[in-house]
Structures are given as C-alpha cells and as structure tokens.
Amino acid sequence: MKFIAIDYGTRRTGLAATDAGGRMAFPRRTVAMTTREAFFGELLAFIAAENPAGVVVGLPTHVDGTEILMTRQVRNFVARLKRRCPLPVYYMTEVLSSYEAEEDLRAAGLNSREARKVVDQQAAVRILETFLALPPQQRREAE
Numbered sequence: 001m002k003f004i005a006i007d008y009g010t011r012r013t014g015l016a017a018t019d020a021g022g023r024m025a026f027p028r029r030t031v032a033m034t035t036r037e038a039f040f041g042e043l044l045a046f047i048a049a050e051n052p053a054g055v056v057v058g059l060p061t062h063v064d065g066t067e068i069l070m071t072r073q074v075r076n077f078v079a080r081l082k083r084r085c086p087l088p089v090y091y092m093t094e095v096l097s098s099y100e101a102e103e104d105l106r107a108a109g110l111n112s113r114e115a116r117k118v119v120d121q122q123a124a125v126r127i128l129e130t131f132l133a134l135p136p137q138q139r140r141e142a143e
Contacts, residue, residue, distance in 0.1 A: 001053040004046070005092070005128035007120050008057060008077050009033070013043070014120025016128045017050050025128035027121035040084055047085060055087050057142065058094035058127040065093070078142050089142040092131045094123075 001022040007014035015028045028050075031042050047055065057078055060070045082089055131139065 002050065003054050003056055003128060003131065004028075004050050004052045005056040005124040005131065006043075006058065007094075007123040007127055008074050009120060010073065012120050013039070014122070014124040015043075015046055016121060016124035017052065018128060018132065022053075022132065025125045025132065027125050030120045036080075040080070043081075044084060047087070052087065055081070055085065055089045056092050056128055056131045057081075057089060058123070059091040060094050082142065090131065091140050091142050092127050094127050094130070 002020055003018050003022055005016045005025065007016075011033050013031045013033065015031065016025050017028050018025050029046065031039060031046070033039050057074060059074055061067055078089055078091070
C-alpha cells in the first residue's frame with residue numbers, strides 16, 4: 001500500500017511518498033504557504049497524482065509527549081484536510097524530525113543553503129519511515 005507523509009508547517013510543508021509497495025519513503029516536494037486555497041489546491045493535486053491509500057501527518061510534541069502550540073495547528077490542518085480529502089489520515093507522533101532531517105542532509109554532504117530547500121521533505125521522509133515501521137494495528141487514524 002502506498003502512503004504519503006506531510007510535515008506541516010505554517011510557512012513550508014514537506015511531502016514524501018512511499019514506493020507502490022509501501023516499503024521505502026522518498027522526498028517529493030515542499031509546498032510554500034501563500035494562501036490557504038492555493039496551499040490546499042497544490043496539496044490535493046499532489047495527493048491525487050500520487051494516489052495513496054492513506055495520508056500520514058506528523059504530530060509534533062515535546063519529548064515527554066505533551067502537546068505544544070504546533071500540535072494544535074496540525075490538528076486544525078488535519079481537520080481541514082479531512083473535509084477536502086476522502087482518504088484515511090493517520091497521525092505519527094514526531095519529536096525533533098526537522099532536527100534529525102537536518103542531520104541526515106549534513107551527513108549526505110549538503111551545505112546549509114542546499115539543506116534548507118529540502119529539509120521539510122526529509123522530515124516528511126522520517127515521519128513516513130517511522131509510520132511504516134509500526135505494525136498496522138498500532139497506526140492511529142486521526143479523529
């Protein structure tokens with residue numbers, strides 16, 4: 001089963017997708033937030049083109065699992081997404097995914113300027129890889 005992942009941000013949102021078999025995650029693109037309608041138009045076009053079985057959204061929290069301001073913003077985004085998209089949407093708790101993505105990109109030899117362009121995509125890859133590692137019965141569908 002193919003999935004896509006979203007690393008939602010108020011300025012930029014990173015997108016990743018699996019291969020058709022749902023085994024490996026790949027960075028796909030970064031969507032800039034201009035207007036809400038333009039953002040959702042681009043996001044929904046991406047979802048339609050990828051034709052996944054579901055959407056995985058990173059849910060940021062503190063290391064101890066408590067919620068932060070961005071947690072609420074992501075939940076609001078997911079509510080808007082679910083009104084526009086019939087696919088199942090799953091939360092994947094994320095802590096430090098952007099930091100880890102930056103480390104991945106540095107290890108790959110990208111300088112900070114190059115990394116800044118794709119860090120959100122790499123964070124989405126990390127979210128998707130974590131989700132894929134979970135047994136299906138432990139995957140949490142967004143309410």
